[in-house]
Amino acid sequence: MLGKKLQKERSNIMQASSALQGAEQQIAILRSEVAELRASIMSVGKRVVTTEQELHELANQQAAQKYDDPDAKIYSRAVKMVELGADIEEVMRECELPRAEAELLMSLHNKSK
Template identity: 35%
Template sequence: MNASQFSVLALAIAAIALVLLVAFCIQSFQYRKRTEQTLETLRQQVASVSAQSKDVGHQVEEQQNRSLVQSKHIQQLQEEITGFNNQIREVKLQDPSMRMYQRAAELVKQGASLEEVMESCDIPRAEAELIVTIHKK
């Protein structure tokens, strides 16, 4: 091999090496660009999920607050109902005629006949019939 052939061969090898280096740089650049795009997409998705998570957290907190307010209202209503029931019970116990009708209702529930209710409670037939109609099973 003479010097000119060696120079051509060296030049050819250098050219091939240069082409390979350029190809490697292009591939590396494209890979880096795809990696950056993927990372940016992932960042956007993480930001979106984070925002959605915060929204859900706020919705849960709001729902818990509503439930707490509703529980307080329900408790107040139950207390009022208990108070009303106590007042009704007191009124029934204070009114002698109401005791008579309560006794008549109890007799009907125990299976007493119309005549037995009228005699035991000393109430007219129409009222006894009404009580029997209302309280008979």
């Protein structure tokens, strides 16, 4: 009787030991996967920072070009005039724009209202 209990306990211990070894292997695998994910996340984070910096530089370049372009100044002035209520003839005359462009600006302004 005592022998059978002892055998059963040994069997339970062996099963528990086997399960523990399996769990330890799983933990090792998961730790490895977590380390890989961390490395990947760091890599993606660096790329995001680099992309944000490039985007910021492009935005600055675009803003600088906007103010250097004489045509952009004319259109900015025409848009401002339209916003202030100038009629199409006045915009054409003051900004030296063709009727089609002045009409387009007026149309765009009216749609945005």
